[in-house]
Amino acid sequence: MKIHLCTLSAVLATALAACATGAPPAATVAPADAFLAALANHCGQAFAGRIVVDEPASPGPDAFAGKALVMHVRGCDEPSRELRVPFHVGDDHSRTWVITRTGTGLRLKHDHRHADGSEDVLTMYGGDTAAPGTAMRQEFPVDAESVALFEREGSEASVTNTWAIEVEPGQRFLYELSRPGGRLFQVEFDLTRPVDLPPAPWGSQAP
Structure with missing residues (x-):
């Protein structure tokens, strides 16, 4: 059954209030649900971002520069x-x-x-959470299907990836990629200032 945004907002408010008071959230509110509610609070909005960490720097051209x-x-x-969250890099959708x-x-x-609209050879990779996480942060270790894809396509460096997303409603959204050996990439978006909606991502219908 579809849950309306007002219901999701109520779930989020309960979870955030519990965090503020130090009390545990209600037993019926799983961190995964509170996290989705936090992100869904911004449905239909777009936000500008910036790279905050990219270590070590790539020796080749920076796909995000400028x-x-x-x-x-x-x-x-x-x-x-x-929820689907397109990440637009200039004219690359x-x-x-x-x-x-x-x-x-x-x-x-x-x-x-x-x-x-056709699929890239490297697509639909990622992973499932291995721990409950919180209403603010969820981590996604690479799954076996993605490891097989990376190995098949010669992207062995990615077989130890862990991705993470952080959401502070009305404040910031952070996407993170990390792997052992010191690789860390983070891009942060300012949720205090919505911007004009970008075009639909490639392969999708217009908003």
């Missing part, structure tokens, strides 16, 4: 089950983060497309 970075919370038809509620937590997948 480009406008914008995230757009969309795909909110069933916000208690799935190929990336969408897909966050799905599972029976035990959350799943993050990276939907990568070409301009004609």
